[in-house]
Amino acid sequence: MAETMKLEIFRYRPEKESEPTFQIYEVPFREDWVVLDAINHIKEEIDGTLSYRWSCQMGVCGSCGMMINNVPKLSCAVFLKDYYPDKIRIEPLTGFPVERDLIFEMDDFMTKLTEMQPYIIREEGEEKPLEEGEYLQSPAELAHYKQYSMCINCMLCYAACPVYALDSNFIGPAIIALGQRYNMDSRDQGRDSRQELIASHDGIWECTFVGECSAVCPKHVDPAAAIQRAKVSSTIDWFKDVLIPWGKKK
C-alpha cells in the first residue's frame, strides 16, 4: 500500500462557524513533495473548499507563508519528508486576523508599508532631470543595504514576532528593515521623513530583540539586526540633539 501522511489543517469558515476548527486530511507521501504540493493535492482531489494563498512555488513571491508545526515557514520550501511519518499541523501565520482557513488579513501590514515610504526620496531641488541619467552607486555602497533589500514581504517575521502578536501597533520587523534599507541607500535623502515612524514608540523601541524574525526569514534579511542598528543611529541622533543643539543633524 502506498505510504500516506496526515495534515491537520486550521479551518475557519466565517459563514458557518464563529470559532476555528482543525480538519485532518490524509495525503499520499512523496519524497519530492513540499507541504504546498500536499495542500494543492487536498484542494484538487479531496476538498475544494480549503482556502489558502500561493503563487510561484519557488520561494520568491512570499504568498504561501503558514505556521507549520508552530513555526512560520514558506510552505513551498518545506518538504514532507522532513516530518514523515509524523502528522503536520498547519495554521495561518500568527498575529494576523484570519479571513478564511489559511488566509489572513494583511491590511495592517500594507498600511504600515505605505507609511514607511519604501522608495528613494530626494530632497527638494535635488532630483536629477531624467536626461542626466541614473544616480550612480559603487558596489560598496550597494553592499551596505543589499541584504535588507532581499525582503519578499512574506510576513513570516511578523508571525515569529511575539511583540507584534501581543501589540499589533508595532510597525514590525520587515517594514522597519525596509525603512533601514532605504535609509542606508547612498542615493536616498529621505531618512528624516522616515525617522518619525521608525523612532516612534510603535517603531524600533517596541522591539525587545527576541531575534526570531531573523531566524525564520527565508531570504536572510536579518530584520532584527536592522532594527538594532536603527536604535543605535536614533540614539546617536538624540545625543547630537542634546549635546550640540546648535549643530546640524546628519
Place this chain on the structure above:
Amino acid sequence: MSTYLRPVPNTWWLKRKPYILFMIRELTSVFVAGYCIFLLVLVYKLTQGADAYGNLMVALKSPSSIALHLITLVFVLYHTITWFNLTPKILVLYKGEERIPQGLVAGAFYAGWVVVSVIVAWLVLGV
C-alpha cells in the same frame, strides 16, 4: 467579512525553545540589575566605617549568600555571553569595502572581558 483574531495565551513563550531562551535572557537582567545594586550597597557600607563593612563581609560568607552569588554568576554569565554573541549584528563595521567578520567583532568583546577580568583578579588577589 468577520475575521477571527486568535488570542495569545500568557504561556506563548513556552511554545518554542527560542522563546524560552529569550525569556530566560530577560530574567537574567533582573540578576544583573540586582548585582549592580549590591555593588552600590557595598560602596555605601564602606563609607559607613570599618565595622559596618566588616559585618556585611561576615554576612556574605553565609551559605545562603554564597548560593545566591553562584546563581547570580550563572545568570550574569548567560546574559553576558548571549549579549556578546549579538553584538556583531549591531556593530557592523567595514575596513575599506570589506565588512569586518562577525566573529572578530564578538571576539573583541570576549578579549576585552578577559583583560578586565585579569586586571580585577590582579587587584583583588594581588598576584
